[in-house]
Amino acid sequence: MKLQNLLLLIPLVISGQALAAEKARWYSDEQVAQGKELFRQNCAVCHGQNAEATPNWKQTDANGNYPPPPLNGSAHTWHHDLDLLRRTIREGGKKLGGVMPGFEDKLDAAQIDSIIAFFQSKWPDEIYQRWSGRFETSDLPSLNDIVVASKRPITKLLRQRIGNAQIDDISETSVEDVWQVQIGNRYVYLLDDGKYALMGDLIDLEDGRNLTELSRRVATVETLSGFDDADLVVFAARGESRATLNVFTDTSCPYCQKLHNEIEKLQEAGITVRYFPYARGGSRGPGYQHLKSVWCAEDRNQAMTDAKNERYDGLPPGDCDAASMIDRGYLAGNKIGISGTPALLKSNGEKIEGYRPYQELIPQVLQ
Numbered sequence: 362m363k364l365q366n367l368l369l370l371i372p373l374v375i376s377g378q379a380l381a382a383e384k385a386r387w388y389s390d391e392q393v394a395q396g397k398e399l400f401r402q403n404c405a406v407c408h409g410q411n412a413e414a415t416p417n418w419k420q421t422d423a424n425g426n427y428p429p430p431p432l433n434g435s436a437h438t439w440h441h442d443l444d445l446l447r448r449t450i451r452e453g454g455k456k457l458g459g460v461m462p463g464f465e466d467k468l469d470a471a472q473i474d475s476i477i478a479f480f481q482s483k484w485p486d487e488i489y490q491r492w493s494g495r496f497e498t499s500d501l502p503s504l505n506d507i508v509v510a511s512k513r514p515i516t517k518l519l520r521q522r523i524g525n526a527q528i529d530d531i532s533e534t535s536v537e538d539v540w541q542v543q544i545g546n547r548y549v550y551l552l553d554d555g556k557y558a559l560m561g562d563l564i565d566l567e568d569g570r571n572l573t574e575l576s577r578r579v580a581t582v583e584t585l586s587g588f589d590d591a592d593l594v595v596f597a598a599r600g601e602s603r604a605t606l607n608v609f610t611d612t613s614c615p616y617c618q619k620l621h622n623e624i625e626k627l628q629e630a631g632i633t634v635r636y637f638p639y640a641r642g643g644s645r646g647p648g649y650q651h652l653k654s655v656w657c658a659e660d661r662n663q664a665m666t667d668a669k670n671e672r673y674d675g676l677p678p679g680d681c682d683a684a685s686m687i688d689r690g691y692l693a694g695n696k697i698g699i700s701g702t703p704a705l706l707k708s709n710g711e712k713i714e715g716y717r718p719y720q721e722l723i724p725q726v727l728q
């Protein structure tokens with residue numbers, strides 16, 4: 362597909378302009394001092410005494426894992442906003458297929474902030490300014506960043522091609538001088554200082570990992586994490602929960618109904634199913650009103666089961682506040698790029714296409 366054609370599919374959004382005003386550092390000297398101690402106790406063993414390890418952080422080890430990257434500003438830690446840094450430290454990297462442990466149980470929020478203050482104190486001013494400027498107006502990098510980063514204004518060509526389409530993320534890849542640009546749920550690679558754009562998945566042939574797919578999963582996990590259980594209809598695992606399956610569903614879709622008829626098998630296998638609403642065809646779709654009713658019901662689980670069995674009589678009108686979730690779910694599904702219902706997503710963002718019988722599905726989810 363031509364880039365121009367692809368971009369026609371992307372809704373036009375005016376992107377925010379990041380202004381590069383000089384910013385003072387957000388932390389105090391006391392925080393840096395406290396963070397230094399905590400960093401040396403908890404992090405230095407992997408990331409180095411001064412957050413300098415590992416210089417060749419783009420090279421995977423024999424098991425296909427990335428080594429701990431430097432946090433001193435020389436790697437891409439500055440691509441992440443404060444919240445993402447906090448979350449990485451709290452939760453570690455396992456969720457996204459990495460190996461860093463989480464520190465949720467060891468460090469409180471103030472301690473985590475002081476650790477961030479410590480390693481940010483190692484960042485050169487130029488990097489710090491770039492970081493603070495980039496997250497000032499939005500969480501997303503502006504095109505100016507990539508122009509600065511590659512020092513070749515030729516990257517502006519991309520902007521000319523895509524018009525007002527929103528660039529969601531720009532990051533360096535493990536391939537020298539190749540940049541990955543995320544536009545909605547599509548990924549484009551810039552080559553030759555941005556003179557060329559290549560569309561397709563980037564595969565690491567040494568370990569067979571699909572690096573584009575990993576980016577897609579990160580974006581999916583981020584989108585899903587914007588929702589609480591209270592926003593959803595949750596069928597909890599019986600006994601200990603061994604895995605979570607996120608399902609975009611429409612009450613009117615036959616395979617969603619089929620999957621729902623087997624939901625007890627999943628629950629018994631220790632799988633918690635989190636239903637997101639996804640009305641095929643949007644607000645004119647056949648399931649739109651029924652989904653609203655389900656979300657407005659006092660017992661959403663019962664209402665979901667009723668609607669999936671086409672028993673609509675007992676459903677309440679779909680005019681409560683919670684019904685707004687039907688539109689939010691639709692937008693989230695589109696952002697993730699689901700192509701139909703049911704769309705099944707594991708907690709690491711991995712997609713399972715379409716319905717499959719529970720005997721096949723359960724081992725895939727628990728894997």
Ligand code: HEC
Nearest residue numbers: 403404407427428429430437438449450454459460461476
């Ligand atoms: C056992 C080794 C280990 C320890 C201990 C560890 N890390 Fe990590 N860290 C990693 C690895 C490996 C990665 C790369 C991502 C992954 O595989 O999880 C990483 C990634 C990160 C990232 C993301 C960097 C980026 O540019 O995306 C941050 C931030 C980070 N670590 C901070 C910390 C802090 C702060 C501590 C101490 C509280 C810490 N780490 C302790 C191994 C470790």
